[in-house]
Amino acid sequence: MDLLEIRQLSLNFSGIVALSDVHMAVKKGQIHAIIGPNGAGKTSLFNCLSGVYVPTEGDILVEGKSIIGLKPHKIAKLGIARTFQNIELFANMNVIDNLLLGRHIHMKSGPFSGSFFIGKTLREEVKNRLKVEEIIDFLEIEKVRKQLVGSLPYGIQKRVELGRALTMNPKILLLDEPAAGMNLEETEDIARFVLDINEELGITILLVEHDMGVVMDIVDEITVLDFGSQVANGSPREIQANPKVIEAYLGQEE
Amino acid sequence: MAIRSKTFSESYHEDIKLFRTIWLKSWIGLFLVVLAVLPLIGDPYIVYLINLSCIATIAALGLNILTGFTGQISLGHAAFFAIGAYATAIISNRFQVPFWVCLPASGVLAACAGIFVGIPCLRLKGLYLAMATMSFGVVVEYVVITWDNVTKGVRGISVPTLSIFGYPLDSNNKIYYFLIVLTALAILSAANLMRTRVGRAFIAIRDRDIAASVMGVNLTQYKVMAFAISSFYAGIAGGLYAYVMEYIHPEHFTFLLSVQYLAMIIIGGLGSVLGSVFGAVFITIIPEFIKAFAQFLTLLFPALQDKYDDGWNIAAFGLLIMLFLIFEPKGLSGIWNRIKTCFKNWPYTY
């Protein structure tokens, strides 16, 4: 069974068609890319997956179970984590707190026990802090641990956002343009992290990216969207040679 | 490996402690001692002002949790405060029950009211929410005035003296200690709450609610919870107010009081526990300071004596709020943080 399956998905905004009849499947353990021109509906698709938008039609199955109509926090519990196209960090918290928020679904303390901060709550905080420190190590952001994220450089913010998604221990990680606005060096770092996450942590990754260098080099499979509908699906090599894709998206190589 | 994780856990535990340095601990100790002996050396006027500040602090903490931390603007805080005050007054009058029943009951009743307002207001944001909560305040005022066979309406209702296990706290100075302890508890628990899971969820909702929900925060649940906690604080503060004043009247809980609480948390610092304390004390005490200063001026220049218009006191208060925010838009907690970093890095300036 595929880990994630999207069936005949359509999404309209009062007349504007964002997605129409999209169907695709993501296999467990793969890195799957979605590419397409601007406004093709990639981010909208992610929003449907994480429950921010409710699709007009169609179905989304995670491990065979439909997640249509579920609130975002429920979907998060099912193991879907994501990053955003425009960084959506909690700007007034420091890095540790941002990552700890990622642990929200794995923690239990409520308002009463939280007010006292002894016993179980304390133990829980410390335990999750350990987990967070692991991720911080993994992403090499030890230096900025206690800084407010708002004041961090763009590249580091993107990395923190990635970290926040990782602390959720997801099954599927949705990355929306992780390399946008990055220089070469940072893009390389991100590419490396994506591969590591996939290989070492075994997390399935769904990736939206305009940097064809990254996409073609690291992903296993690509789905191409245009005007909300799917135009192609296949391995990087196939996609690169697909005339439809070249015409709508890649452009002629000069 | 085992050893390593042990030390780690210890260091993280250290890391998240509230009072970390010995300096901080001793300063707080000193402050507590000063508070403890104050009624012995100061006059009842000062003690009374501190009492009022304590009550304001608890209420302001509540509002800061809702508005400062969770980002839900409320202009109806006076209503929850009033509900607490009236609950204490009515319950203790009717059933002659002791404070440890009355106060929690007031808090819980206010919290229920908070939930009652919070749920329909879930979809509202910003000024719309402010106005909706303000409407709730107006309605509560109307109910308190109109439902006079319970609340005694515009005649006001008197409250029995607070007594702890048979020992009546019948003077300012006696109730003072009770208030200080409760306020300290309120501050501590708010500070604790804000650095655990719930508090983080609140801040996340304020900063980016959609992102928070994608991270697994149940927006509905937490927004309503913020309303409940906030109005619980307000309710407790209201109950204490009833005990301190021993007489309450609908006019004590107007829209202006809501604005005053908002002023406290903004001046103190939104989203800062300590800020709420500073703000509450500032707004309560400063007018008296200004008055004292004005009196001092008239002593210096006796010519002023007859001509002095008390309007200047209030004008000065307004001016002070403006100037203060123009120079320190982040509020008193902003100043505080600056002083702290200054101390930390001393003798290096930066």
Place this chain on the structure above:
Amino acid sequence: RGVTEDTIKVGLILVKTGPVAALGLPDGHGMVDYMKYLNDQGGVHGRKVQVIWEDDEFQAPKSVAALKKLIHRDKVLCLITTGGSNQTIANMKTINKYKISNIPNALMQEFFDPYQPYIFAMGATYECQYQCIVDYIFGDMKADKPRIGVLYAKKEYGKIGLKAIRERAKAYGVDLVSELVLPTGAVDASSQVLTLQKNKVDYVITCDVLPPVISFLKTAEKYSYKPKAVFGFNWATDDMIVKACGKGAENYIGVNFVGGWNDDSPGMKLVRQIAKTNGREVKDIGLTSLYIHGIGASYLFGEAFKRVGKDLNPDSLKAAFETFKDFDTGGIFPPLTYTDKSHAPPEMVKLFKADVPNNRLVSITGWRTPKKMD
């Protein structure tokens, strides 16, 4: 406390700022002016009276703070007044504990019934005032089956007034036709006027302060609604109303427990003289009826100081008040009696009618009490 060889310190808590200051300032000015007058006359037994006036902004917590300050910092002997009812009740315990004699400027039954040892009520209660109004409708105006409507504010005077009128009318065998709220800050009173007009109310009794009553009269004029009479109680009995409404106030009748500014009594002459020496013109004073009230309150304290003699302290002051027996202020107040069992005010009022051409109210009755009903 508060008494030295040559001074007596007295406190005064009254609102000086904000929207309600229109009520507090003239009252307080009256009190201060009279004490000044007393000092100019040589003081009492060689002592000059020093008045310390604290502004409470009409807020109970501030009023409580002010009283604490006056007692513990300024160490005053007594307060001329603690201001409104709300503030007085909030301060009640402290007043009793520190034996602070005072004259509240609100008129609630609670202040003298049961007996409060340090509160001296001065001025007929709202109940009494409204009873006199209803009496006037049935007695002097000889109304037959009058259709009475009440406009009240949601304040204690409003609610008390409404209840008093309802009961009194009932005693005459009449039910109220309309009971409507007239908010204090009302922009206009259209819905009220229209409702009264529709219900053919011919006697309107207002239980509200001046501005809304003026609004009402003006709106009534607009809709050419002319009831036989419109009544108002002490907070709304002032020449101001005629100046403001002109012809609209033709049918206005007010009731008050102090003399009218234009009365020809010795007391009122004194009041006018004091105002003049302090350079106060009628338009500066604002509500003259309150200025008169203020002077009256200080007058009583002055008299009490005189009666005590040299040995002035809280207890002797209280005792001195309690020797008042039919004490005559020459028309500022009705004659007044306090005993050690009762500090009840004289339940006496005067009625005033609008004199539109001269822009003022003139008294149409002497002091009168509510009729005994059986």
Place this chain on the structure above:
Amino acid sequence: MNTEFMFFIQLVVSGIALGCLYALIAVGFVLILKATGIMNFAQGEVIMLSAFICYFLVTTFHVPFLVAVLLTGIIAGLMGIVTERLILRPMLGEPIFSVVMVTIGLSIFLRSMAGILFGHNNLVFPSPFPTEAVKMGGIVVSQTEIWIMLSSLVLAAVFFIFFKYSRMGLAMRGTADHQDVALLMGISVKQVFALIWAVSFITAAASGVFLANVMVINLGLSVVAIGAFPAIVLGGLESIPGAIVGGLAIGIIENLAGGYLDQIIGGGVKDVTPFVVLFLVLMIRPYGLFGKKEIERV
């Protein structure tokens, strides 16, 4: 015609008159909200001050009414510019909360200054409008009310057209969205703000002058602005037509509640009804009647 029906019509008509006043006040709020996102809590004080200024111009300085109105408008406009310059410009780029709080401070300051400058007495404006009401088919409207209705509708129309079609109006709407990007478009944000505060204060002055004609002038006048809050929110905060519709709706609702509900429920529901209606409307339309739903994208 049946009296019951006439009663209803008369209530509605006077409600409209009252509503126009609310609308005018609301427009003053909305202008600033629209261009700067700030709820100016000192608006009520400006209204009150304008009433006082106009009063003293007419009575003490014997200025003819129309000239006095003009002068009041000019003074208010200058006040707007000064307020913007001294108080709000230093707050550019600061959190909106702090800015709103500054306006609250300003309101405290202004109210108290009004007390100091103009005293606390109740004053009655020598209204220039004839007291004879106009009667049309049994419906009574006072001449003051006719002026109120006309001028608030005209002002609202002017503002609406200004924002929709003029270059400056567009610049203001842009500034409301992003101040710094507006700067990059060559828009002088300072000028925009000064202008908007001046215009808003002038609108407040207009409502102040009208209020002076129908109410007693005292410090309490500033509270009327709170009565206009439901109108602003009902209309949807940033919409001028919304402010008008909101104002009218609240005026009519208030009067009908006064005429009917007060008889049944009693206890002055007239004052609360607008707030209850507001609350209910917000439950159904969280952005008021004309407000734009804030679009949130991630």
Place this chain on the structure above:
Amino acid sequence: MLKVNNIEVVYNDVILVLKGISLEVPDGAVVALLGANGAGKTTTLKAISGILDSQNGELEDGQIEFMGNPIHRLDPDRIVKKGITMVPEGRRVFENLNVMENIKIGAHTRTDRRQVKRDVEKTFDYFPVLEGRKDRLAIFLSGGEQQMLVICRALISKPKLMMLDEPSLGLAPLLVKEIFAMLRVVNDKQKTGILLVEQNARVALNFAKYGYIMENGKIVLDGPTDLLVKNKDVKEFYLGVTDKMEKKSYAQVKHYKRRKRWLS
């Protein structure tokens, strides 16, 4: 045309971000400014367009000249009137205005209303997609469409110098090509000078005649682009090609960490 002379910029009175930057844009030239994240490229552009004030920043030292006149003390709106328009990073459209209004607001400084109308039509020729979305609120546009809109908005003000901050951010490869082709036309026909900040070094160096490379608030390298592309460091760090002129695969860089920094 534009001369930036040794400017220093400080944020929040403490953080020195630009440590003496000098650069020059000759008349009608296309100049690229490259550099790592946080190097201070955006800050440089902000300093030129005068909007540092509203960001808690301050120009501490140095001069900026435009067409021979100093402009570093002018208000931003004055600077725009002199003919410098900036396209800020991050697609800052006016979300609550529709597309048409967004473009019109770009012409705020122009007084010739008729001509503006014609120019609007012309810009739509460059971006036909936008014409179809004329009445849609800008917030509803996709990221790419928003990017086109901000460029349109800048074009309509007929600038003498256009500063673009990462115009290719988040754009599809095809669109990147189109936008740069369009910019080339504008540069050729209207002689508009262009100062370009880009992360996509390959495109930028290809497009510009002259390039500056920034690190940590300093210019570390500058020269004509055809020389720059031959520089070894530029090749490695900005173009991602090895000495043998072949692209590295991202899949290969995996565990390979480099610590080398410019001149350090």
